[in-house]
Amino acid sequence: MDLLSLEFIIQLQLEDSQEMAGQSKGKQREGTFTDAELALRLYIEDVEHTSTILKDRKMAQSFAKSVMDDSDLIEQMLKEEQQAATDREFAASLRNESCGTASFSRSDPPTTAIKDPWQDNEILEKAAAIYMRTADMNYVATPALTADDDSDAETIAESSAWAASRQHKDKPKTGHCVACGDDKDFFDIARVPCKNKHEYCRECLAELFRLSLTDESLFPPRCDGAEIPLNYVRIFLPPDLAKDFEAKYPELSTADRVYCHDPNCAAWIPKSLINDDTNISTCPKCDKTTCAMCKAPSHSGDCPEDEALQQLISIANAEEWQRCSECKRFVELNTGCNHISCRCGFQFCYVCGARWRTCDCPQAHEARLYARARQIVDRDPTPNRRLYQPARVAHAQPNTRHTSTTSLPSNDTAHTEVQTTGTVPARPGPAPSPNNPEVEEPHEHTSDAEQPELTHPSPPNSLVTPIQDLESPPTLSRLLHRLRTPLQQHGLRTSLIEEVFQHLQAHHDCDHDRWRWVKGRHQCEECLFTLPQYIFECRQCHLRACNRCRRNRL
Known part of the structure; x- marks a missing residue:
C-alpha cells in the first residue's frame, strides 16, 4: 500500500471515531466514562499517534530526498571547506616559520579517521531502500512519465526486445550471504570491510554479533581477520542488539578485566575507576572496592595467596x-x-x-610437529590432498588384458602406475558444495598444480596384492590393506607421517587464506562441532574448520 492511501485510510478512521465520540449522551457523572467511551478514546489516541508517525515519516523522507538530490553540491562544498582549512593552516605555518616557530608542510599526510560508511553510495542506496520505500517498492522501478514529459505514454509503441530489456531491469537486486548461502534482497545484505568484501544477511550478522557478546573467541566480530565495525552494519542490526553491543564493547575490549568481588553484583569496573597507585577499584554499581591485582575485596599490604591459584600455577x-x-x-x-x-x-x-x-x-618443536603429522595421517582414511596424493592412473589397456597390476610409488617417481581393463575413471577432486558456491571462490583457492608434489618410499611390488576394484583411487586405508604383514603397513604409515612432518616443518606458519571443500562427516578442530556432510580444510596446514570458524574465529 502506498503512503497516500495509508494516510487517507487513517484520516477516515480518525474522522469516524471523532464523530462517534461526539454522539455520546453524557448522562454519567462528569469525569467518568463508560467502558465503550474509554475504549473509543484509547482508539482515537492510537489513530492520532499513527497519523503523527506518518506525517513525521513523510517529512523525514522529504529531507532525505533533498539531501540525496543535493549530495553532489554538498560534497563539493565540503571539499571546498576542507581545502580552505588546509590553506589557512599552510598560511599560518608560513607566518610562524618567519617568526622561527615550527612549520607546517603541505606534504605531510593529514590525519584521517576510519572512513565514514555514510560516504559509501552503496550504503546510502540500501538505507534509502530500507527507510524510504513502501511495501510495493521491492523492485527497482523505472522512471515513470510525468505531466511535464513531451511524449504521450499511450501513443508510444515499443519493440519486444526493448520490453524484454526493461523487464530485466525491473528484477530485484540480490546479494549472497557467505554464512548461510542464501540469496537475499540487496537492502537486507551488509557488505563487511574485509579483504574479499563478503556479504552477510541480517539474520547471520545479528547472530554473529549476538554470539560475540558471550563467546570471546568471536569478539570482536570479524571476517577473514578484519574487524566488522558497528557503524558499518548498524542499520542491519536490531536496535536493542546494537545498543547492547555498544555498551558491552569497552568491557570486552579490555584484556585483564576487573569485576566487583561481590557475587550479587559482579559488575565490570572500567579502568578509569582503578587507582593505579593502590590498585583499588571502585564498583560503579554498588560502590564496593575490589583489589585489581587479586580480584578480592580491597585490602592493605600485599595480596594474600590464593591457594587454588597457587595449585593451578604448580x-x-x-x-x-x-x-x-x-x-x-x-x-x-x-x-x-x-x-x-x-x-x-x-x-x-x-x-x-x-x-x-x-x-x-x-x-616449533619436532615432537609436537610429529604429533600433528600423526593426527593428520590417522584422522582421515580417505585423504584427498597433494601432500600424499592418491595413485595416478595410467592409460587404459586393451580389453584383452583381464588382469590388473599396481605398484606403489618408488623413490624416483611421483605416482603409481596402474594397468586395468576398460575405461579408467579420472581422479576425483573435492566435490563442489551444492548450496554454497562461495566455497569455490578463485581468490581463496589455488589449483592442485600450485602445491608441491611430495613422494614417499614404498615397499617392493611383490608385497602388494593386485587391485581388483578401481572405482575409486587408492587411499591410505586401501594401501595399508594391500600390504600383507603388519610390519609393511607400519612402514608405509611411518613414511607418510614423515612426509607430512617435512611439509609441516616448512609450512607451519599459515594465514589460513586458502581452503578446500572436504565431503563427509568431520569434526571442526576449533569449536569441536561435528559436521555431518562436509568441512573445510586449509590447503597449507591442513587445519579443518567449519564455516563459522574459518570466517569469524581464525
Missing part, C-alpha cells in the same frame, strides 16, 4: 603450560607450532610467553 609449571600475559589465561599445547593465538586476541610464543615474532625461540 600444575601449569609441572605440565609446562604457558600463560597469556594479557588476560592471564593458561594455555596447553599438544600439537603444532609454538604460535599461540589466545581467546583475547593476543598472539604469543608458547616457549617464553613473549609476543609472537619478538623472541629467538624456535617456532
Whole structure:
C-alpha cells in the first residue's frame, strides 16, 4: 500500500471515531466514562499517534530526498571547506616559520579517521531502500512519465526486445550471504570491510554479533581477520542488539578485566575507576572496592595467596603450560607450532610467553610437529590432498588384458602406475558444495598444480596384492590393506607421517587464506562441532574448520 492511501485510510478512521465520540449522551457523572467511551478514546489516541508517525515519516523522507538530490553540491562544498582549512593552516605555518616557530608542510599526510560508511553510495542506496520505500517498492522501478514529459505514454509503441530489456531491469537486486548461502534482497545484505568484501544477511550478522557478546573467541566480530565495525552494519542490526553491543564493547575490549568481588553484583569496573597507585577499584554499581591485582575485596599490604591459584600455577609449571600475559589465561599445547593465538586476541610464543615474532625461540618443536603429522595421517582414511596424493592412473589397456597390476610409488617417481581393463575413471577432486558456491571462490583457492608434489618410499611390488576394484583411487586405508604383514603397513604409515612432518616443518606458519571443500562427516578442530556432510580444510596446514570458524574465529 502506498503512503497516500495509508494516510487517507487513517484520516477516515480518525474522522469516524471523532464523530462517534461526539454522539455520546453524557448522562454519567462528569469525569467518568463508560467502558465503550474509554475504549473509543484509547482508539482515537492510537489513530492520532499513527497519523503523527506518518506525517513525521513523510517529512523525514522529504529531507532525505533533498539531501540525496543535493549530495553532489554538498560534497563539493565540503571539499571546498576542507581545502580552505588546509590553506589557512599552510598560511599560518608560513607566518610562524618567519617568526622561527615550527612549520607546517603541505606534504605531510593529514590525519584521517576510519572512513565514514555514510560516504559509501552503496550504503546510502540500501538505507534509502530500507527507510524510504513502501511495501510495493521491492523492485527497482523505472522512471515513470510525468505531466511535464513531451511524449504521450499511450501513443508510444515499443519493440519486444526493448520490453524484454526493461523487464530485466525491473528484477530485484540480490546479494549472497557467505554464512548461510542464501540469496537475499540487496537492502537486507551488509557488505563487511574485509579483504574479499563478503556479504552477510541480517539474520547471520545479528547472530554473529549476538554470539560475540558471550563467546570471546568471536569478539570482536570479524571476517577473514578484519574487524566488522558497528557503524558499518548498524542499520542491519536490531536496535536493542546494537545498543547492547555498544555498551558491552569497552568491557570486552579490555584484556585483564576487573569485576566487583561481590557475587550479587559482579559488575565490570572500567579502568578509569582503578587507582593505579593502590590498585583499588571502585564498583560503579554498588560502590564496593575490589583489589585489581587479586580480584578480592580491597585490602592493605600485599595480596594474600590464593591457594587454588597457587595449585593451578604448580600444575601449569609441572605440565609446562604457558600463560597469556594479557588476560592471564593458561594455555596447553599438544600439537603444532609454538604460535599461540589466545581467546583475547593476543598472539604469543608458547616457549617464553613473549609476543609472537619478538623472541629467538624456535617456532616449533619436532615432537609436537610429529604429533600433528600423526593426527593428520590417522584422522582421515580417505585423504584427498597433494601432500600424499592418491595413485595416478595410467592409460587404459586393451580389453584383452583381464588382469590388473599396481605398484606403489618408488623413490624416483611421483605416482603409481596402474594397468586395468576398460575405461579408467579420472581422479576425483573435492566435490563442489551444492548450496554454497562461495566455497569455490578463485581468490581463496589455488589449483592442485600450485602445491608441491611430495613422494614417499614404498615397499617392493611383490608385497602388494593386485587391485581388483578401481572405482575409486587408492587411499591410505586401501594401501595399508594391500600390504600383507603388519610390519609393511607400519612402514608405509611411518613414511607418510614423515612426509607430512617435512611439509609441516616448512609450512607451519599459515594465514589460513586458502581452503578446500572436504565431503563427509568431520569434526571442526576449533569449536569441536561435528559436521555431518562436509568441512573445510586449509590447503597449507591442513587445519579443518567449519564455516563459522574459518570466517569469524581464525
